[in-house]
Amino acid sequence: MSETSTLSLSARISIAALFVLGLLGGTLIVAYSGYETSPRRGETPVFVPAPEAYAIAVARRPQGQTRFNLNLLGASE
Numbered sequence: 001m002s003e004t005s006t007l008s009l010s011a012r013i014s015i016a017a018l019f020v021l022g023l024l025g026g027t028l029i030v031a032y033s034g035y036e037t038s039p040r041r042g043e044t045p046v047f048v049p050a051p052e053a054y055a056i057a058v059a060r061r062p063q064g065q066t067r068f069n070l071n072l073l074g075a076s077e
Helices: 009-031 050-059 062-073
Strands: 034-036 046-050
Touching: 009 050, 009 062, 034 050, 046 050
Parallel strands: none
Antiparallel strands: 034 046
């Protein structure tokens, strides 16, 4: 027997919000060719160029998500 699970409304809204925020963040990185950190206690901000920003984003993903991203890019495992 096949069981289908449906997501609750709050789960769907959370997923949609995460998607929109991720899309917005990615768009800002592309638009500004990177991003600048927001340091605490008056330290000097550091600019992170776009290629390094994407490398950091991929490295911070869980292992399964990283494999999925690499598959989307056409990389083989």
